[in-house]
Amino acid sequence: MNKKVWSIWGVIVLLIAVTVYSASTGSIKVGGLELIQGLFTGTNKQVEVIRDLRLPRIIVALFVGAALAVSGVLLQAVMRSSLADAGVIGISSGAGFVSVLTVSIFPNLFFWMPLFACLGGALACFLVYSFSWKSGLIPIRIILVGIAINATFSGLGQSFNYRGSYAVTSINQAVTSILTMKNWGDVHIMLVYGTIGLLLAWLLSPWCNLLALQDKSAKNVGLHVSRARLWISAIAVLLAAVATAIGGLIAFVGLLVPHIARLLVGSDHKVLIPFSALAGALLILTADTLGRTVLAPAEIPASIIMTVIGGPFLIFLLRKSDRVYGH
DSSP states (O other), rough: OOHHHHHHHHHHHHHHHHHHHHOSSSSSSHHHHHHHHHHHOOOHHHHHIIIIIIHHHHHHHHHHHHHHHHHHHHHHHHHHHOOOOTTTTTTTHHHHHHHHHHHHOOOOGGGHOOOOOOOHHHHHHHHHHHHOOOOOOOHHHHHHHHHHHHHHHHHHHHHHEEEETTEOOOOOGGGGOOOOTOOOHHHHIIIIHHHHHHHHHHHHHHHHHHHOOOOOHHTTTOOOOHHHHHHHHHHHHHHHHHHHHHHOOOHHHHHHHHHHHHHHSSOOOHHHHHHHHHHHHHHHHHHHHEEEEEEETTTOOHHHHHHHHHHHHHHHHHTTTTTTTTT
């Protein structure tokens, strides 16, 4: 078996193991077999509590990680840069700000938050493209403009946590990235929008492969380059926006996972996209489980753990940015 097959099976086994460990560990602890039996029989009270409180959080973490990782793969394919990530270039913070702004003005539209998050992500993506374009897209310019857009939207989003000089005790999940208190309604939203986005991303994987070519070469083989970039960017925004609306702002997932995935399974997006989805799910669930258990009963948000990991990794990629994308 080659490295690609070993990597795929390895991440699947690790994902199953971490999922079972996360479900059975916490303030209520049950064994793996007891957990599985209780889920099927419905006679174990402790397992019922886990099913209602812990399982939604786990499922949301899995889909948020998968969505952010695949969003990063798509953005990197469009921009031909390993530095592109929804969190770094401001798409996630734009999604969070617009959703919070809209719901603050019109509270009765709360259940439409994923839609407003998508609009905010699209706005941020448009601004990054607009301000970065100068006789073409240069990766370093994209990342610098994106950081500025991200800082702007993050500051605007954080301003909703204050009224005058007094902090609001209840902070909206779209700007705090807390995975606690998720319910089956959140799971339903992530399942619907996340599954649609991930399937569309995989269906467009041939376009992603062709975008690795020069634009002239891609046009010669029949690809409408501008249309392909638009559609792929729209799916990337959808995935990042829904993940932000439900899971909050978590940066660096779409930066770290695709880079490691290419080293393990190569640059063919038909394999890269599903593998990145699995690896992203594993990463966020692991980060959330560690944050929930290491200092229990206190919690460390998964976003903080990802920031600690992702900051140095971004520096590493910036130093390597002179290398050709995908090689």
